[in-house]
Amino acid sequence: MIRRNATLVLATLAAWLAPLPAVSADPIAEFYKGKTMRVVIGSGVGGSYAVFAQLTARHLGRFIPGAPTLVMQNMPGAGGLIALNYLGTQSPRDGSVITVGHITIVHEGLFNPKAMFDPRGFQWIGRYTSFASVGVASKKSGIRSIEDAKKREVTLGAAGAMSIPGQAPAVVNKMAGTKFKIISGYKDTGASFLALERGEVEAAGTSVDALRALHWDKLTSGELIPIYVQGIRRWSEFPRAPTLLELARTDVERAFLGVFSITAGVGRSLATPPGVPADRLAALRSAYDKMIVDPAFQADVAKLRLVLDPLPGAMLQKEIGASMQMSKDTQEKARQFYEELFKGQ
Numbered sequence: 001m002i003r004r005n006a007t008l009v010l011a012t013l014a015a016w017l018a019p020l021p022a023v024s025a026d027p028i029a030e031f032y033k034g035k036t037m038r039v040v041i042g043s044g045v046g047g048s049y050a051v052f053a054q055l056t057a058r059h060l061g062r063f064i065p066g067a068p069t070l071v072m073q074n075m076p077g078a079g080g081l082i083a084l085n086y087l088g089t090q091s092p093r094d095g096s097v098i099t100v101g102h103i104t105i106v107h108e109g110l111f112n113p114k115a116m117f118d119p120r121g122f123q124w125i126g127r128y129t130s131f132a133s134v135g136v137a138s139k140k141s142g143i144r145s146i147e148d149a150k151k152r153e154v155t156l157g158a159a160g161a162m163s164i165p166g167q168a169p170a171v172v173n174k175m176a177g178t179k180f181k182i183i184s185g186y187k188d189t190g191a192s193f194l195a196l197e198r199g200e201v202e203a204a205g206t207s208v209d210a211l212r213a214l215h216w217d218k219l220t221s222g223e224l225i226p227i228y229v230q231g232i233r234r235w236s237e238f239p240r241a242p243t244l245l246e247l248a249r250t251d252v253e254r255a256f257l258g259v260f261s262i263t264a265g266v267g268r269s270l271a272t273p274p275g276v277p278a279d280r281l282a283a284l285r286s287a288y289d290k291m292i293v294d295p296a297f298q299a300d301v302a303k304l305r306l307v308l309d310p311l312p313g314a315m316l317q318k319e320i321g322a323s324m325q326m327s328k329d330t331q332e333k334a335r336q337f338y339e340e341l342f343k344g345q
Helices: 002-017 027-032 048-063 078-089 105-111 164-176 189-198 208-221 251-260 278-291 295-303 313-323 328-342
Strands: 036-041 069-074 097-100 123-129 133-138 154-157 180-183 203-207 224-230 268-272
Touching (some): 036 048, 036 078, 048 069, 048 268, 048 278, 078 097, 078 164, 105 328, 123 278, 133 189, 189 208, 208 224, 251 328, 268 278
Parallel strands (some): 036 069, 036 097, 154 203
């Protein structure tokens, strides 16, 4: 009887002391732990894509399970098309690569025959801010308005003819009869603004965010004069500069600008390439939502004098997706206008 009880006690102790089944690890944290993620941008280091990529690299990893390290990778060329083609066709699709999505992604993806990607496939993590690109002239150029730019040729520097700073003045020339001569050989927006400061060109274009972060003192001092805005509305700080939408004269032009102006909604936003697994996309969206309200992140934003207009990834996905749901007639008119404007680029 004693032996039987002892055996029972020992069996009970053995069961109690046996190792518990391992708790299954978080697969997202396991994937990202020790990883280096890339934040790809289709521009150089002198513009707002780089500003937001650096912010992302500095802060987002703290909120991704596994705390990966993020680094920025510049892939400039063809107005962002090189990076977009890479992301759409060659980039890893496992969540290890993200991008500050190039603002031309929708109309280039829909209309440009050199585009090798479908903009519908990109998955959006969240938006930092909506977009406005501003064409500015130097004070010494004597150009103060679109009317002035109709009277004589005005040299304008741009980082590629197919960048927004290169495309927007071409649109203004077509619709308003201005005489901007677009010098598109600069490697990035920063280089075109250096050329403007040196007097090599008389005008240049960049985003409002880049103006705030890098050139606001020149704008407030009158060294730079806003001429036009590529955005959904006039900008409060320079209300005399008309939007491109205001320049449309025909249904065809309005159809094109309806697509071209999608850039305002895309703004400066984070996206993944097509095909990233749903659970990793959800983790990246959650990390963005936490980062955007984080005090350290907001302190960096304040130092850079950026104005945020955030939008969660799921809402941004819906907004951009809706913008591509157009009639065949509208898409064809927009495509034809695009080809007429940028033929040979």
